[in-house]
Amino acid sequence: MASGFLLPAPAADDAKLIAEGKALFQTKICFTCHQVDESVPAPAGIAMKAPKFLGGFWGKQRAVTLGYGGKEAMATFDEAYFAESIRKPMDKVAKEAAAPMPPPPAVSDDEMKALIAYVRSLSEGGGAEDPSGLIAKGKINDFTFAAYKGNWDRLPDFSQLKPFKTGKAESGTADPGLAGVSENFGVVFEGDIDIARKGDYSFNLGSDDGSRLYVNDKLVVDNDGVHSMRAKKGSIALEPGAATLRLEYFERGGEERLALDMSGPGIQRLQLAKQTIQPPRRRPAFPTGNPITVTDEARIYRNFIEGASPRGIGVGYPEKVNLCFDANTMQIAMLWHGAFMDAARHWNGRGQGFQRPSGHYLIQLTRDQPFSQLDSADAAWPRAEGRDTRAKGLTFRGYSLLPEHRRPIFDYQVGDTLRIADYAEPVAGALPSITRRLQIRGNGKVWYLAAAADSITEEEGGYNIDGSMLRVSFPKLDVKPLIRESGSRKELLIKLNVEGQATLNQRYEWNL
């Protein structure tokens, strides 16, 4: 029996691990910031200057700071560093990064192994050339070829023909170039492949012009005829041991191409021929290409913003903090750091759909309206149940821009008696924050909903919104906010009795 076939079993397991890691790279939202493909930017990572996993990076030294903004040091990009970066992102922060990495969703030890295998494979010399497609190069054993001359429309019966060239190929790779001619020729490749596990194996055969694949003398893929590069699939059940492989190919004129890969238990798209079948080009997770860049003034983007109602008003501040004010409910629906918005979805084609904020550290707040004239302290808060729900008793009046930095002050009415100036003031810093300054004019009692969540914990003069990065506090407030149970959630409420004018300041900080 032929030994040493294409890939040792552990390597095949690697391939499986890499595939798992690749999937985890999506589900653990790594992809939003870390670019892995030259042609597909990771928009959230652009302003944040998140490290890209491109070129040769694995095993290389990189400059870091010990703690965000801390002492500079060097670290080797290896398994330990990678795992530490995920588990303790603030410990060693890539020096070029504009902000530390937010903690991703929890990663188990098994998941960590898969992520490491995948990211490592992205590094030049660390793994496959094309992470989306072929992930390992295989080899056909006892590999021989026989080349024939002829002008055919379909594969001939090669057994009736005399080859003009025969030989062995140490490469183990089916390559039409072995014939040494470019037109009017055919090649038959023969050899065998070791099968480690019993199971169904699929073969993906692409050629220009025709080709046919036999495994254990059975026709598995028929891709015959004159055509441009075209792939066809077939499969066969195989037992452990050697399987014979016979690949017939012909080329009449024009380009000559031959691609073959196999998949099966423990093997994913193992490449057996010279060329590769290009996988369909991946589309980015969301459209990019029209970033609204914020430099020295606040910028506004009114459009369909994911996480808000159709009346979302995005505001990007030079302090690298952003918010989305929802003019259906008058609430700040979202806060995030870094890059502001990308208008590509709305500025291309018909502009269909909701676009997600670009940056990082996104906090989704309650969209329920901020003010309500509750009948009693235990009356239910009016909820923004659907995306299109509009605030009850509140009327949007627009916004004005402050001369300096052109920050907006939102203007709305509560009933007929109260008028609100709602001004978010960014606070610069390593982790910028927002102070929402509410100025209320008029007369009357009104309740303010500062936060709503499954759990809210009072701590050191502020309130942690459990399960999120958010911490809120109320500078210079002389009444005590109330945490009340309402159904399955907690509501942080402040009751105001406005006589002429009142102010209320709410601080929104990231609690990382």
Next chain:
Amino acid sequence: MMNQVTYYALLAGLALGQAAALSAADPAESDYYEINAIPMPDGVVVEASGIEMMPNGKLAVCGRRGNVYVLSDPFGPPDSIRWTLYAEGLHEPLNLAFTDGWLYCTQRGELTRMKDLDGDDRADVFETVNDGWGITGDYHEYAFGTRPDPNGDMWIVLCLTGSFSSQIDYRGWCVRVSKEGELIPTSSGIRSPGGIGLNHLGEAFYADNQGPWNGSSSLKPLSHGSFQGHPGGFRWYDTVAAKASMGKRPTEPKTNSRWVAERAKIPELVPSAIVFPHGILGNSTSGFAYDSNGKFGPFKNQLLVCDQTFSVVNRAFLEKVNGVYQGAAFSFLKGFGSGNISAYMHPNGTLFVGGTDRGWGARGGKRFALDRVTWKGGVPFEIHEMRAKPYGFELTFTHEVDAVSAGNMASYSMSAYTYIYRADYGSPVVDKTVPKITGVEVTAPKTVRVTVDGLIHGQVHELNAKGVRSAKGLPILHPVGYYTLNEIPPGELN
């Protein structure tokens, strides 16, 4: 061997060939109107959707990307016009209107007015005048608005959700917003508007695009209480505001019918004043403007109506017969840069046309454009007016006609057709006939009476007058008129 007849036929052919060769020198649109592209600075993208003059002499232009620019010296050399960003971040605004010291604009979700408080050409305050209609996040939920009408109201047409149904308040309706900011439900039955505006009398018209319940793109008059044809938004008759302003909901139209038949049953149903035959005059009727003082040529008060797909401006002559608006459409100008959707006529006779081909495509070729049209001073030989008469049509030309060709029946031909009024998308041309021209008479130096046997109530009557020459021998620049005959004028007593 050649016989006599063939010989003369060949001679005639030679003569015709000569005439054809001469026709290269026939007048062209560009002999009368000049179209200049106004270049945008590098990096500036304005998918020009609304155009308005500011009191400081600058021209405001808004675009689908939510930006508003003001252009200094908008009548100067196009290359020297300076663009200043006045506002940004608006939600796909589709019109601009300056009044009472504010620049108004209709965004998707609201009517907004803005103002530059400190004179730096940048708006500082954005007031929400009214946001009483709904949006769901569907890209088709566009909103187009007018300048204030003589009453101070702005008319706003709201596209259906997905251009098919009405998923949220007043989609598929026209609403007015009063000076006080109150929303008044005004008309139902709108499908997919491409533009809206007022005529010289301050009456609102809007363009509705081919689709369900609208066989071909058309220009429709709006009036309080009217039903424009698409029943998809009838549920909003049940709102308090609509009950107060509109009364009961109309009878639902029957599908696979004709407008004439349904109008007989549904008094609120208003027919298109002008049908722009699909694929002939355009595919997507949009914004319009008109010349109020004759500084743009001989077509005072006629509507100059954009088509996005064809990148053209058509011309519409309107009249009222039996109290119903109708009239004729003619080709007018081609050669615009992108898909025309907005038009603004300055009182000095300069027409600005804005375009975008995004999402739907246009023949112009540019992704977005702002063009400026000026009249060169010469009067093209055109059918100035085409009026319905009990006997047929009366044509008035822009020049005195050549009595021989204009009085010759062979100079004219006519066909008539219509479109199915139905719930399905668009319609083929149906019920096509050839009404018989039984007489033509030059009744005044510029006027021809065309007597027609077989006028058909409700149909588009396509009249081709290509044989007519002006007294000076000019052919008609655009010899075909498309008259939407909603009403046949009552006959004179014998």
